[in-house]
Amino acid sequence: MSQAYKKGNLWTRKHNIPNRVAWIFIGVAAIIISLAVYRSDVSFVDFASPPKERKANKQRKLSAKIIEFDSSNEAQARRRELLQSLINQGVFQKVVWENGIPKIWVTPQFMLLDYDDKKLFVEVVYAFYAAKIRTFGDDVVDSVSLLSSITNNRVGSYSMLGGLKIK
Numbered sequence: 514m515s516q517a518y519k520k521g522n523l524w525t526r527k528h529n530i531p532n533r534v535a536w537i538f539i540g541v542a543a544i545i546i547s548l549a550v551y552r553s554d555v556s557f558v559d560f561a562s563p564p565k566e567r568k569a570n571k572q573r574k575l576s577a578k579i580i581e582f583d584s585s586n587e588a589q590a591r592r593r594e595l596l597q598s599l600i601n602q603g604v605f606q607k608v609v610w611e612n613g614i615p616k617i618w619v620t621p622q623f624m625l626l627d628y629d630d631k632k633l634f635v636e637v638v639y640a641f642y643a644a645k646i647r648t649f650g651d652d653v654v655d656s657v658s659l660l661s662s663i664t665n666n667r668v669g670s671y672s673m674l675g676g677l678k679i680k
Contacts, residue, residue, distance in 0.1 A: 583644065584644035584645070588644065589641065589644060589645065592637055592640060592641040592644075593641065595637055596608055596637065596638065596641065599634060602622075603620050603622050604619070604620060604622050604623045604626070604634065605617055605618065605619060605620065605623065605634075606618035606619070606620055606662035608638055610642060614656060614657070614658055615638055615639070615641075615642040615657045615658070616657070616658045616659075616660055617635065617638055617657060617658070617659050617660065618660050618661070618662040618665075619659050619660070619661065619662060619668065619669075620662045620663075621662075621663070624668075624679075628677070628679075631677060631679065632671070632676070632677045635657055635659070635671045635677055636671070638657055639657050639671060639673075642657075655672055655673065655674075656670055656671065656672040657670065657671040657672075658670055659671070659679070667680070668680050
């Protein structure tokens with residue numbers, strides 16, 4: 514037996530594990546647990562709650578981040594003009610309201626834009642529909658889906674909580 518093995522504590526000697534391996538295992542386990550705790554953005558209360566309470570929690574979090582949009586006719590007209598010019602320039606193929614979610618079909622030209630421009634253009638769509646929905650008193654628009662104009666597959670999303678996410 515090696516000297517390092519003989520110096521190990523009682524547990525490692527009993528289970529025939531060298532001391533160094535035991536410490537490496539403990540270190541890796543600690544890192545994994547700390548990453549899991551750090552990365553969890555949903556509280557454990559949310560998992561124990563019924564779906565209606567989870568939705569209410571999500572709405573509360575969302576309402577804390579909601580930006581009041583100018584829903585005047587002039588502001589909506591400016592947004593509509595910008596959206597139409599983006600469609601005419603080939604940045605968006607189309608923008609529609611479908612099943613309670615605004616959807617944007619983006620072109621390859623959109624994908625070539627830098628992140629800040631993409632975010633700005635998608636926020637205009639978000640503001641357009643969020644202001645429109647608030648005018649009618651319906652639920653809050655909490656996300657926008659981005660779909661490829663070529664493949665019709667989802668290529669990203671935008672929400673007030675998560676920001677712009679492009680695949």
